[in-house]
Amino acid sequence: MARVLVTRPEPGASVTAKRLRALGHEAIVLPLSEIRALDPVLPDPSAIDAVAATSASAFRHLKPECAATFRQKACFTVGARTAQAAGQAGFADVRSSDADASALAAMLVATLPAKSRILYLCGCVRRPEFEAGVEAGGMLCLPVEIYDTTFSPPEATVTESMSAGPPDIVLVYSARTAEVLRDMMSHPDFASSLRNARFLCLSEAVARGLGTLVEGRTYWSDEPDEEALFALLSRP
Missing domain, CATH: 3.40.50.10090 (Rossmann fold)
Known part of the structure; x- marks a missing residue:
C-alpha cells in the first residue's frame, strides 16, 4: 500500500x-490551508429564488439559524459531498451536478426561469466560473461569503x-x-x-x-x- x-x-x-x-x-x-467561518449578512429569503454552493464548506460553516431561513428553496450543488452537506444542513430539495462549477451554472440556467435570483454560498477564495456562467445565462448571482481560507x-x-x-x-x-x-x-x-x-x-x-x-x-x-x-x- x-x-x-x-x-x-x-x-x-x-x-x-x-x-x-x-x-x-x-x-x-x-x-x-485553514478555513474559518465568517459572520455574513444574508439577504431576505423573499429576494431569493434558489441557493447554490460549489463547496461543502459553505454548508459546514453556515450558521444553523441562517440555513433555516433558506431551507425551503431549491439548492444546487457540485458533487456528492457538497450535496450531502446541504442535506445535513436541512435543505430538502438538493440538485447536484457531477461535473464542475460551470456545469452547475448551466444546470441552473436550464432549470430555472430567466432572471432568477441565486444566493451563492461561497468562500472568499473562489474561482469565477460559476458566477460568470449564471450571469451569462441572464440570472442574478448574489454571492455571500460564508468562510475564508488561508494557505x-x-x-x-x-x-x-x-x-x-x-x-x-x-x-x-x-x-x-x-x-x-x-x-x-x-x-x-x-x-x-x-x-x-x-x-x-x-x-x-x-x-x-x-x-x-x-x-x-x-x-x-x-x-x-x-x-x-x-x-x-x-x-x-
Missing part, C-alpha cells in the same frame, strides 16, 4: 486520513510531516492548494521529497494549478468528489 499525503484542510483531512487507513494506506496529514502551513509542520519518509501519492483538492504546492516545490528539499510522488487531483482545473513541475505524474478524477479521487489510488 502507499504513503499518501493529504493536503486538504481540517476537519476533512482527518476524515480522509481515516478512510485511507481503512484501505491499508499510510496517511500523512498536512493541511495546506500554507508553518515550515516546521512540513518538516515534521516528511520526517518518516516521502509520500508515494499526494491528494490535491483545490486549485489554490495546487498553487501552494507548486510554490513549495521551488524549495529543493521539499521538491526532493516529492520527486517520485504521483499527484491525484480533484479535477483538471486543480491539476492545472500545479503547472508543469510534475508533468507525467499528475492525474485527475472524472468527477469532482472524493469517491472518484479515491478510485485513482490504484492507478499505476
